[in-house]
Structures are given as C-alpha cells and as structure tokens.
Amino acid sequence: MDNKSSQNQSNNKITFLAILAVSSGFFFYFYEYILRISPSVMEDELMAKFQVGAAAFGAMSVWYYYAYTPMQLIVGTIVDKIKIKYVLSIAALLCGFGTFFISMSDSFALACTGRFLQGLGSAFAWVGIMKLASMFLPDKYFGAVSGYGSALGFLGAAAGQMTIGHVVATVGWYEVLHILAIAGIPLAIIIFTLITVGSKGRNTQEVNATAESSVIKDFFTVLKNPYIWIAGIIAELMFLPTTVFAELWGVSYFRTVYNFSIEQASNVSSMIFFGWAIGSIIVGSLSIKVRTSILLRVGSFISIFVALMMLYLPMNYYALCAACIAFGAFSSIEVLTFAMGMSVVENRLAGTAVALVNFLCMSSGMLFQGLPGKFLELAWDGAKNAEGTPIYSVSDYKQAVTIIPIALVLCFIITLFVDDKNKRIKLFSKK
Structure with a gap:
C-alpha cells in the first residue's frame, strides 16, 4: 500500500x-x-x-x-x-x-x-x-x-x-x-x-x-505542394491586419483619429488581441464539428465588415473596444490554416508543413508592416510638432490603413477555392 x-x-x-x-x-x-x-x-x-x-x-x-x-x-x-x-x-x-x-x-x-x-x-x-x-x-x-x-x-x-x-x-x-x-x-x-x-x-x-539530405528532400517535397501555399497565403492575408495594425500602427491610429490618450489608445488596440485569444479557443472547438473551409469563409467575410466599421465608422470608446474584440475573434480563424497544411502531407512531414505555413504567415509582417508608414509620409503635408516629429492628419491615417480591408477581401476570395470535404484540401471544388 x-x-x-x-x-x-x-x-x-x-x-x-x-x-x-x-x-x-x-x-x-x-x-x-x-x-x-x-x-x-x-x-x-x-x-x-x-x-x-x-x-x-x-x-x-x-x-x-x-x-x-x-x-x-x-x-x-x-x-x-x-x-x-x-x-x-x-x-x-x-x-x-x-x-x-x-x-x-x-x-x-x-x-x-x-x-x-x-x-x-x-x-x-x-x-x-x-x-x-x-x-x-x-x-x-x-x-x-x-x-x-x-x-x-x-x-x-x-x-x-x-x-x-x-x-x-x-x-x-x-x-x-x-x-x-x-x-x-x-x-x-x-x-x-x-x-x-x-x-x-x-x-x-x-x-x-534527420540526415541533412533527408531534411532538404522533405523540405522541397512540402515546398512543391500547392495546397500548403494556399494555406500559407490565407494565413498571411488573414494575419496581415493584426501584424500591421494591432502590433504597430493601431495605437497611433486611435490617438490621431479619436484624439485618445496613449492609455486609451493602447487599451482599445489591445482588445484585438483579447479577441484573438477568445476566438482561438472557440475556433479550435468549432473545427471539430464544422468544416474548415466554411469557418474560413465565414470568418474572413465577417472580418471585412468589422474592419471597415473599426477603421472608418465613428464610434465611442466602448463601441470601439467591442468592435476590436469582434475583429480579433473573427480573425482567429487563421489558426486553422496550420491544420490545413498538415492535412495534405504525411505525418512525418507535418512539422515541415507547419513551418512553411508559419513562414508565409509571418511574412506579412516582413512585407507589409512598414507600408502604412510609407503611405503616411507620401500624404504628409510637412507639419511638425515642437520636438520636430512629423504630424500626420486623420485623413492620412485612414488612407494608410486601406491595405487592411483589401487584404481581407483577397483572403475571402481565395477561401472560395478551398474545399475540404471528406477531410481533404482542394484548390478547386469538383462538381
């Protein structure tokens, strides 16, 4: 005993x-x-x-x-x-x-x-x-x-x-x-x-x-799979608004457009991440019973309208917080793209498939995170504050973030070509 x-x-x-x-x-x-x-x-x-x-x-x-x-x-x-x-x-x-x-x-x-x-x-x-x-x-x-x-x-x-x-x-x-x-x-x-x-x-x-030659061979096997690229591109476009807006430009956007303090702007922008946290858990549970392609289409479609509301529709502080939470929650369908990538390769290649999808996903930050800054400078009228820092207008910021709804529209269009019926990923649905 x-x-x-x-x-x-x-x-x-x-x-x-x-x-x-x-x-x-x-x-x-x-x-x-x-x-x-x-x-x-x-x-x-x-x-x-x-x-x-x-x-x-x-x-x-x-x-x-x-x-x-x-x-x-x-x-x-x-x-x-x-x-x-x-x-x-x-x-x-x-x-x-x-x-x-x-x-x-x-x-x-x-x-x-x-x-x-x-x-x-x-x-x-x-x-x-x-x-x-x-x-x-x-x-x-x-x-x-x-x-x-x-x-x-x-x-x-x-x-x-x-x-x-x-x-x-x-x-x-x-x-x-x-x-x-x-x-x-x-x-x-x-x-x-x-x-x-x-x-x-x-x-x-x-x-x-694995031996170096095997690692290289496995990598190119995954690299040549078009379905992995579709999963990665969807991930990239769906994550782009978060990496561009929530991770970098959101706080300054809300400070300028709504004249919020840095604390208020930080709180509002952080709601996008809270939405992601909530949505990631919910989406994971839904994916057990609902097809991935359906969740991707619904999530990306609704995200378009929530993003337009969040960026261009005048709202008070609390409504804006709610919109940011909703945007993060619907954006979280991006996590399903890793399962998409894994589902079309052998088990031994699952890790490589996930790595490639993650590479494409995170390339959104490398390629696009600095783009709003370039748009801001193109629209800048030359005004500066007492410290010599450029001052950008409300219209400058609203133009700079147009990349966000554009990316979501492209993402939704691509999801229309994904068919995972019978637990398979297809580029084009067979009639």
Missing part, C-alpha cells in the same frame, strides 16, 4: 514537473510577444529620439520580421539538433540584449540591429513550445498546447500593450525598455532551470534531426 502510494506521488510529481517545463516555453512566448508589440505604444517617443518619420519608424519595426520570418524555415532543425534548454535560454537573452540595444543607442542603425536581435530570439518561442510538448507530454495534449499557447501569446500582447501604455504615460518609454531588457536575464535562468528540473526522473531524449 505504501509502495503504491509512493509510486502515485512520484507520478504526480513527474507530471507537475513536466507541466512546469512546458510552462517555461509559455513564459518565453508571452515575453517575446510583449517585445513584438512594444514599439506600437512608444511611436512618438522613438521617432523623436531618432529624429525619423513614420516610414523609417515602420522600417525599424520590420527588422524584427527580417530575422523572425526566415528563421522559421530552420528553427525546427535547430531545436532537434541542440538541447532545447540551451536554445530557449540563449534566445531569451538575445531578446533582452536586442531590447537593450534599442534603449541605449542613439543610432538608428543600432536600434534596427536591436529589433533584429529581438526577432532572432523570438523566432524560437512558438517552435520551442511544441518541442517541449513533444518531450514532456503525451500526444493527446498537443492540440491543447497549441490552442492555449496561441491564446496566451495574444493575452501577452493585450496585457503588454495595456500595461506598457500606462507605464510609458506615467514613468517613461526609456524605463520601460530597460525593464523589458533586464527581464530577459531571469527569464533565461527560469527556462533553463525548469527544463532541467522537469527532465529529472523522466525518460526524455531529444532525438537528432
């Missing part, structure tokens, strides 16, 4: 330690998403510090994606070849070091370098979570880890945008960046410790990646 009780306690302890180990990945994902959206709540301050306009500010932010997006093609192989506790710990330090670059440098080029380092470290966060899940948890929990991981990331973005907006208004942007930079050090220690402790008493073994 005592032996049985002792064994049960041991199993419970191991399960608890496994959860802690996987949680370390969640902590990192939460942290990196805060860094990703941090420039959005200190746009004026950073533009004044580096004496640049909206186009240059957008270009600086995009350097995050110049590192993050291409890395999606190789991070899977890296975490398979090198112990995950070393990879994620170093990645967290890179994020903190990059943030330190931005806060301490007076050089715009070095600030861009810091943003690049943030993206380089952050590139390992999502893949790291899934790697930890494969090491410490049974297969049946992978879906839950993916769904809750996505929700947690967006909650991090929402909470970060609201909190940082408040702290910037009361303490200052410089102090905020210093805190975020220093936070990378204890986070790296926590990640290393939790994974090390979680590995004790468990028969976990990190399997090396």
